[in-house]
Amino acid sequence: MSDMIPIDTGVFGASANVDDGEIRVSLRGNADMRAVPDLAAFIPSVHAKAVETCVSSVTVDMLALEFMNSSCFRNFVNWLNWIRELPEARRYKLRFVGSRARHWQRPSLSALSLFAVGLVDIEFVG
Amino acid sequence: MTMMGTEPYDAPTYVELSFSPSAELVSVVRRFIAGFFDVCLEDAVRSDLLAMSVHELLENASKYSTDGISNIRVELQRVGAATQIGVSTWNRAEADDIAMLAELFERMHASPTPMDFYLQLMEQSTRSDKSQLGIGRVCAEAGMKMAFEADGGLVKIRAEATISTMPEGANDE
Numbered sequence: 460m461s462d463m464i465p466i467d468t469g470v471f472g473a474s475a476n477v478d479d480g481e482i483r484v485s486l487r488g489n490a491d492m493r494a495v496p497d498l499a500a501f502i503p504s505v506h507a508k509a510v511e512t513c514v515s516s517v518t519v520d521m522l523a524l525e526f527m528n529s530s531c532f533r534n535f536v537n538w539l540n541w542i543r544e545l546p547e548a549r550r551y552k553l554r555f556v557g558s559r560a561r562h563w564q565r566p567s568l569s570a571l572s573l574f575a576v577g578l579v580d581i582e583f584v585g
Numbered sequence: 586m587t588m589m590g591t592e593p594y595d596a597p598t599y600v601e602l603s604f605s606p607s608a609e610l611v612s613v614v615r616r617f618i619a620g621f622f623d624v625c626l627e628d629a630v631r632s633d634l635l636a637m638s639v640h641e642l643l644e645n646a647s648k649y650s651t652d653g654i655s656n657i658r659v660e661l662q663r664v665g666a667a668t669q670i671g672v673s674t675w676n677r678a679e680a681d682d683i684a685m686l687a688e689l690f691e692r693m694h695a696s697p698t699p700m701d702f703y704l705q706l707m708e709q710s711t712r713s714d715k716s717q718l719g720i721g722r723v724c725a726e727a728g729m730k731m732a733f734e735a736d737g738g739l740v741k742i743r744a745e746a747t748i749s750t751m752p753e754g755a756n757d758e
Contacts, residue, residue, distance in 0.1 A: 470612075491612045492644055526615070529641055529718035533710050536718070540711040562633035566726035573700065574707045 463504045466497040473498065475505050482514055487523035490531040502534045506541055509551055516552040521564055522585060532567060539575035554580040598625055599660035605653045615640040618659055625661050626668065631748065634727040635670065638744055641719035642674045649686070649740065650676040667747040672729070675741040683735045686742075689720060690733040699725040 465474035471488040484505055490498065509517050519535075521527075535553075542550050555571075557564040565583065572579040600621050604610050619636035626632055639659065646655040658673045678686075696702035703725035706718050720742075723729050729744035 489612055491640070493609075526612070526637070526640065528644060529722045530644070530716045532722070533716045533718055536707045536710055560629075562630040563637040563726075566634070567722075570700070570703060570707075570722075570726060574704055 463501070463508055466494070466501055468494065468497065470494075471497070473501050475501075475508070477508065477512065480512070480514060482509055482512070482517045483520060484517060485520045485523070486527075487525075489525045490527040492528060492530060495528075495530045495534075498531050498534050502538050506538055510545070510549065513549070514551050516554045516580070518554045518556060520556045521561070522556060522558045524558075524561065524564070526563065527567070535571060536574060539571060539578055542578055543575055550578065552578055552580055554582070557581065557583045558585045559583045560585055597660050597662045599658060601656075601658040603654060603656045605655070611640060611643045611647060611655075614643060614657065618657075621659065626748075628748075635672070635746075638723045638727045638729055639672055641723050642672060642742055642744060645719050645742065646674040646676040646740075649678040649682045651679055651738070652677050664747070669745065669747050671743060671745050673741060673743045675739060677738050678735075678740045680738070683738070683740055686733055686740060687735065689717060690731070693720065693724060693731065699728070 463475040466472055468488075471486075471490050471494040473484065473486050475482055475484045482505065505517065539553065542553070553571075553575075555568050557568055568579070568581045572581060600618060602614060604614065615636050618639045619632055622632035622635050623629070626635075639657065643655055643657055646657070647653075654676065656675045658671075660671045662669050692705070693699075693702050696705065699721070703718070703721035706721040710716055710718055720731065723744055724731050727744075727746065729746045731745075732743045734741050734743075
């Protein structure tokens with residue numbers, strides 16, 4: 460079984476829950492350079508769980524994410540690349556839920572959707 | 586547009602900072618300069634994108650700084666009906682890192698569009714230990730035009746935009 464060990468550094472947090480066959484990841488705080496090592500360990504564990512449980516999508520809640528730097532963002536690029544490399548029948552989607560009030564999120568998520576066409580859904584709320 | 590309830594700013598309005606140690610203070614400086622943009626631009630979308638650019642450029646500067654010191658200057662100036670925005674960072678760096686940055690900027694300027702360049706960097710990042718996404722993010726996500734210069738061991742990166750050249754779709758549904 461893959462352990463999705465939550466991150467809580469005080470300034471940045473990430474957690475993941477499996478509920479009714481779905482995985483939901485919640486990110487919060489400030490993902491700057493100090494968050495990179497933790498996130499680089501966390502995301503592979505979520506991917507492994509998603510593959511293990513054969514989910515069709517993973518929801519990534521960014522509503523409470525103040526900021527994410529490019530080194531942390533790279534972990535999502537890698538994640539999408541791993542999904543792209545799966546056999547087609549085993550691929551799943553990343554469904555990002557962003558905040559309308561955090562304007563940096565929109566172009567970042569749009570870029571991810573161009574990187575992995577068909578594997579990214581984006582919704583903005585708030 | 587008015588600034589702080591006064592007359593429009595025809596003279597340059599700027600903030601210039603030097604700080605060390607760099608890595609720990611980048612987010613603090615980003616928040617401070619985001620407040621500067623909020624006051625001067627009165628545009629939350631552009632302020633957010635500019636703050637993101639400041640963060641990426643500062644992390645870049647701090648990553649390559651050989652003496653731990655990073656410097657930034659952010660300036661705004663009205664030019665006709667538009668507002669011109671400039672973000673400059675400078676730091677001392679190793680020759681190998683300067684060469685790597687020069688090559689990165691050559692690739693940027695040779696790419697058909699900023700997004701093409703950014704997507705290339707994303708593909709490259711999946712096969713490399715280095716991210717190098719920050720520069721691509723600034724030009725593709727914030728729509729800033731970027732320049733690089735090196736003089737001896739001093740590296741300077743400048744990003745510029747005018748209000749009219751910022752990405753129109755940044756606040757679209």
